[in-house]
Amino acid sequence: MPLLQRASQAIKAEPIELAPAMAAFTLLLCLFGGYFMLRPVRESMGIAGGVENLQWLFSATFITMLLAVPAYGWLNARVPRKQFLDWVYLFFALNLLGFAWLLWKNPEPLWAARAFYVWLSVYNLFVVSLAWSLLADVFDRRQAKRLFPFIAAGASLGGLLGPLLGGWLVGHLGAAGLLVLAALLLLPTLPVRRYLMGWRTHGGAGRPGASGDDESPERPVPGNLFAGITLVLGSPYLLGICAFVLLLTCTSTFLYFEQARLVAALFPEGRQQIRVFSLIDFSVQALSLLCQLFIAGRVAQRFGVAALLGVVPLLVALGFLLLALVPQFTLFVGVMVLRRVGEYAFIRPGREMLFVPLGAQLKYRAKNFIDTVVYRGGDAVSAWLNALLTAIGLGAAQVALVGAGVALAWGLLGWRLGWRHERSAANPSHEVEP
Numbered sequence: 001m002p003l004l005q006r007a008s009q010a011i012k013a014e015p016i017e018l019a020p021a022m023a024a025f026t027l028l029l030c031l032f033g034g035y036f037m038l039r040p041v042r043e044s045m046g047i048a049g050g051v052e053n054l055q056w057l058f059s060a061t062f063i064t065m066l067l068a069v070p071a072y073g074w075l076n077a078r079v080p081r082k083q084f085l086d087w088v089y090l091f092f093a094l095n096l097l098g099f100a101w102l103l104w105k106n107p108e109p110l111w112a113a114r115a116f117y118v119w120l121s122v123y124n125l126f127v128v129s130l131a132w133s134l135l136a137d138v139f140d141r142r143q144a145k146r147l148f149p150f151i152a153a154g155a156s157l158g159g160l161l162g163p164l165l166g167g168w169l170v171g172h173l174g175a176a177g178l179l180v181l182a183a184l185l186l187l188p189t190l191p192v193r194r195y196l197m198g199w200r201t202h203g204g205a206g207r208p209g210a211s212g213d214d215e216s217p218e219r220p221v222p223g224n225l226f227a228g229i230t231l232v233l234g235s236p237y238l239l240g241i242c243a244f245v246l247l248l249t250c251t252s253t254f255l256y257f258e259q260a261r262l263v264a265a266l267f268p269e270g271r272q273q274i275r276v277f278s279l280i281d282f283s284v285q286a287l288s289l290l291c292q293l294f295i296a297g298r299v300a301q302r303f304g305v306a307a308l309l310g311v312v313p314l315l316v317a318l319g320f321l322l323l324a325l326v327p328q329f330t331l332f333v334g335v336m337v338l339r340r341v342g343e344y345a346f347i348r349p350g351r352e353m354l355f356v357p358l359g360a361q362l363k364y365r366a367k368n369f370i371d372t373v374v375y376r377g378g379d380a381v382s383a384w385l386n387a388l389l390t391a392i393g394l395g396a397a398q399v400a401l402v403g404a405g406v407a408l409a410w411g412l413l414g415w416r417l418g419w420r421h422e423r424s425a426a427n428p429s430h431e432v433e434p
Contacts, residue, residue, distance in 0.1 A: 011150040012297055020199045021147050024135055025154035027192045031131055032155040034182035035124050036162030036285070040277035041175045042120045055383035057114060058253075061121040062380040065372050068122060070225040072372075076364055077224070081137070082197040082217035084364070085130055086190050092123055093183040100179035121376065128155075129371035131189075133363050136355045137217070138196045140205040144356045145300055148349040153292035156344055159285035167275050167282075205356075215360045223361055228369030231362060238366055240417050241354060242374050244309070247410035248343070249378030250385070251316055254403045255336045257386050258396070284340045291345035299346065300353075306418030308350030312342030313411030320404035324397045347414070354421055 013021050072088075079087050099116055139147060166178055173181070197217055200206040206217070223231075232238045259280075267276050299307050319335035355367050389399050 012146040012301070013150075016203045017143060017147065020138065020196055020204065021151060023192050023195050023199075024138070024147075024151045025157075027131055027134075027189050027196075028151060028154035029158040029161075030185045030188050030192075031127055032158030033162040033165070034158075034185035035120075035127075036159040036281050037166040037178055038120055038162075038182050039281060040163060040166055040275070041170075041178060042117050055380075055387045057117050057121075058376075058380045058383035060114075060118045062373075062376045064118055064122050065125070065376045068126070069228065069369060069373055072126070072368060073223065073225040073227060073365065076221050078220055080218050081221050081360060081364060082194075084221075085134055085193045088130055089127065089186045089189055092127060093186045095119065095123065096179050096183035096186075100176045100183070103179065104174075104176035122372075125372045125375055126368075127186075129368050130364075132352045132371075133355075133367055134193060134196065136352060136358075136363050136367070137360065138200045138204045139356065141353075141356045143204065144353050145305070146297070148353055149292050149296035149300055149345075152296070152344065152349040152352075153289055155348075156285045156288035156292055159344070160282060160289055163277075163279070163281040163285070167279070170275075217360075221360050221364045223365055227361065228365040229373075231366040232369055232374075235362075235366070237417075237420070238362070238370065240413065240420075241351070242370055244351070244410065244413050244417060245370055245374050246378040246381075247313075247406055247413065248347070249375055250382040250406045251313075251320075251339060251403055251410060252343075253379055253382035254386055254399060254406075255332075255339060257383070258332060259336060284337055284344070287337065287341045288344040291341060292349075296345050296349060300350070304418060304422045305350045305353050306415050306422060308346045308353075309414030309418040310411050312339070312346050313407050313414055315342065317404045317407035317411060320400045320407055323400040324404065327396045327400065350414075350418060354417060357421075357424065 011018075011021060075087060076084060099119065103116070135148070135151065136144070165181070169181070170178060196204075200217070232242060296308065299311075316335065316339050319331075319338055323331055323335055355363050358366075386399070389402065394402075
C-alpha cells in the first residue's frame with residue numbers, strides 16, 4: 001500500500017484531503033510552537049509582579065481585549081477574508097519584535113514584565129481564534145468531524161516543541177531572543193493560509209454541493225465594529241457557547257492560581273521558573289498529542305461532538321471532589337494535567353466543530369468575540385472570584401468544592417451543545433443558526 005494512502009487512512013482523510021490536513025496541522029504547529037516557547041516567559045513575568053496581584057493582570061488583559069476587538073472588527077470589514085489572516089499575523093509579528101527590542105535594551109523593569117504578560121495573553125487568543133476561524137471556513141462539517149482531532153495535534157506538537165526550545169535556548173538567547181524566534185515562526189503560516197483558501201474552492205467547504213457557506217472569500221466580512229457582540233446576543237446557540245467558555249475559564253483559573261502559588265513558593269528564581277513551566281507544558285502537550293492521534297478522532301466518530309465536549313468536564317468535577325477530600329500537591333498536578341490535556345485533545349476540536357456549519361460573519365466576528373472578550377472576561381471574573389473566596393477564609397478544599405460544581409455545569413452544557421450540533425447534522429431542518 002502506498003505511503004500516502006496509509007497516511008490518509010491513519011488520519012481518516014480522503015486522498016484529496018491529505019495535503020490540506022497536513023497544511024492545517026503545520027499552521028497550528030507554527031502558532032503553538034511560538035506561543036508555548038513564550039508561555040513560560042509570561043508565567044515567570046506574572047509571578048515577578050506578585051501572585052497576589054495576578055487578578056489585576058487578568059483584569060488588564062480583559063480591558064485590553066475590549067479595546068482590541070473593535071480594531072479587529074474595523075479591519076475585518078475592509079480586508080478580504082482570504083487575506084485577513086496575513087494582516088493580523090504580520091501586525092503581531094511586528095509587536096513581538098518590538099517587545100524583543102524592549103527586553104533586550106532593559107530586561108528588568110516590572111512595568112515591562114506586566115505589559116508583556118497582558119499583551120501575550122491577548123496575542124495568544126487572537127492568533128489562535130483566527131486560525132480556527134480559517135479552518136472552520138476551509139473544511140465542511142463532515143471533513144471537520146474527521147480531520148479536526150488530527151489537525152489539533154499540530155497544536156500539541158507545537159506545544160511540545162515550544163517548551164523544549166524555550167527551556168534549552170533561554171540560557172543562550174534570553175527572553176528577547178525567544179520573542180524574535182516566535183515572530184519568525186509566524187511567517188510560514190502566510191503561504192499555508194494561501195494554499196488552504198485556494199483548496200477550499202475545489203475540495204473544501206467552497207466546492208459545489210459542500211455544506212459550507214457560499215459567501216465569497218474575495219470580499220471582506222460585512223458588519224460594524226461591534227457586530228460580534230450583536231450576533232452573539234441574538235443567538236441562543238451562541239449564548240450557550242459563551243456560557244460553556246465562561247465555565248471552562250472558571251475551572252482553568254482556579255487551577256492556574258494554585259499552580260502559580262506553588263511554583264512561586266518552591267522555585268523563587270526567574271529562569272528556574274521558566275524551566276519548570278516549560279517542563280509542565282511539555283508533559284501536558286505530550287499527553288495531548290497521544291490523545292489527539294490515537295483517541296480523540298475515534299471518540300468523535302463513534303460518540304459524536306457531545307462526548308468531546310461533555311466527558312472531560314465531568315472527569316474534572318470528579319478531580320475537584322478528590323482534591324476537596326485529599327488536598328495534596330501530587331493530586332493537584334494530576335487534575336491540572338487532566339484538565340489541560342482534555343481541553344487541548346477533546347474540547348478544543350469539539351468546540352471548533354460547533355462553528356463549522358455557520359456563516360462567515362459568525363465564524364469571523366461572533367467566534368472572535370467569544371474566543372477573546374468572553375474568554376478573557378471569564379478569566380477576569382474567575383480571578384476576582386478566586387481572590388474573594390480566599391479573602392473570606394475558604395481553604396483549598398472549599399475552593400475545590402466550588403470548582404467541582406462549576407465543572408459539573410460545564411460538562412452538562414457541553415453535552416447539550418454537542419447533542420444539538422449532532423442533531424442538526426443528522427437532520428438539516430434543525431438548524432444551529434438563529
